[in-house]
Amino acid sequence: MTGTGSSRLSGSLSRAVAGLLAVAGIGGAAIGCSPARQPDAARWKLTSQAEPLVAAPGLRARIFAALDAAEKAGTDPSLSKFQVRAATVIEHDGARREIVGGNSEYAGLPEAIHGETSLLNHVINAVGPDEARRAVDFIAFHSQHCGGGGSCGDCRDYLMTTTRWQDLLVVCGQASDHSVHVERFAKGIVGEDQFPEVALSAIGLPARRVDELARAAAEARRGGVSLFTSEAEHLGVAALTTTGRIYRAAGADDAAFHYRYPVGAVLQQAATYRDYFVQAVVVAGAAGRLPRLRYRDRQYGYEFSSFNRKRGLEPIRLILVEEAPGAEPQALRYRLTTFEDALPGAFSATDFMPDAVDRFLDRGPGR
Numbered sequence: 001m002t003g004t005g006s007s008r009l010s011g012s013l014s015r016a017v018a019g020l021l022a023v024a025g026i027g028g029a030a031i032g033c034s035p036a037r038q039p040d041a042a043r044w045k046l047t048s049q050a051e052p053l054v055a056a057p058g059l060r061a062r063i064f065a066a067l068d069a070a071e072k073a074g075t076d077p078s079l080s081k082f083q084v085r086a087a088t089v090i091e092h093d094g095a096r097r098e099i100v101g102g103n104s105e106y107a108g109l110p111e112a113i114h115g116e117t118s119l120l121n122h123v124i125n126a127v128g129p130d131e132a133r134r135a136v137d138f139i140a141f142h143s144q145h146c147g148g149g150g151s152c153g154d155c156r157d158y159l160m161t162t163t164r165w166q167d168l169l170v171v172c173g174q175a176s177d178h179s180v181h182v183e184r185f186a187k188g189i190v191g192e193d194q195f196p197e198v199a200l201s202a203i204g205l206p207a208r209r210v211d212e213l214a215r216a217a218a219e220a221r222r223g224g225v226s227l228f229t230s231e232a233e234h235l236g237v238a239a240l241t242t243t244g245r246i247y248r249a250a251g252a253d254d255a256a257f258h259y260r261y262p263v264g265a266v267l268q269q270a271a272t273y274r275d276y277f278v279q280a281v282v283v284a285g286a287a288g289r290l291p292r293l294r295y296r297d298r299q300y301g302y303e304f305s306s307f308n309r310k311r312g313l314e315p316i317r318l319i320l321v322e323e324a325p326g327a328e329p330q331a332l333r334y335r336l337t338t339f340e341d342a343l344p345g346a347f348s349a350t351d352f353m354p355d356a357v358d359r360f361l362d363r364g365p366g367r
């Protein structure tokens with residue numbers, strides 16, 4: 001939701017971080033929650049596009065108060081230096097409460113708790129999950145620049161679980177001119193049943209190749225680790241690169257709940273062989289069920305598809321395979337889209353460091 005480059009990343013990263021700060025007891029109130037202050041209404045100015053989305057005066061007041069609070073939210077972006085400061089103000093028990101979140105990075109690797117994840121975690125800490133789902137109607141970011149990108153895939157997954165996301169608003173307050181930009185979170189959500197169903201002949205690859213990929217994905221699904229993952233959610237994936245190689249992977253879970261997503265896994269395998277340019281990713285799920293592809297996994301695909309776009313190649317074809325109900329096992333339905341369409345408003349490394357991505361891809365012989 002925030003603007004270009006760093007601000008967009010910061011918005012996304014910050015959403016995960018505030019939770020850690022709260023757990024650490026940083027910043028006074030243990031969960032970053034306190035009675036809402038009186039907003040300086042004259043300080044913030046809604047854009048004309050934002051005004052109809054936030055018509056109610058009470059909502060506007062809460063948004064302005066949240067932007068004031070977000071401005072002061074603590075962050076710890078040790079690696080990226082991008083600060084994502086988030087806040088919301090909810091009505092709870094007859095009073096307004098402001099709650100903040102922010103990004104923090106850790107492990108000396110590009111790992112982060114993101115601002116919006118952090119924020120919602122703090123709301124749940126403060127009022128419980130049911131009340132959080134009822135009361136949170138917006139997330140506000142304080143940013144250097146607004147406009148453009150949305151949350152990362154993982155934050156979309158988390159917000160879809162913890163909020164009434166169909167009604168959720170994403171607010172960005174721009175530091176330089178105090179303009180307030182508002183969008184619907186739902187603009188970044190595309191259900192799998194909205195991916196167009198296509199005939200095998202319309203996929204743009206030889207039918208025999210698509211069939212080979214579908215079989216490879218189904219075979220991959222027999223593996224992986226699904227000790228905590230339901231049968232309905234377990235996925236297998238196959239990827240075809242421009243070198244003609246096919247890679248396979250399945251989802252894998254563990255006791256720490258650090259799920260390894262199958263699209264991410266199959267692309268990591270290809271990258272291990274310096275095979276960075278992917279023609280198609282095929283996803284197979286449980287029999288008779290349309291595979292559900294989480295937004296975090298869409299993010300992995302989007303990052304790789306941005307490598308294609310860097311080189312003038314077509315975006316990666318994202319193909320979901322579903323057995324037609326009541327049909328012979330060989331009768332498959334295909335839904336075809338791209339990671340670009342499946343993750344609207346996404347960002348990738350090519351947005352933040354295009355020259356570095358060029359240099360990186362130039363070193364790799366796989367194309």
Ligand SMILES: [Zn+2]
Binds near residue numbers: 013016
């Ligand atoms: Zn995120």
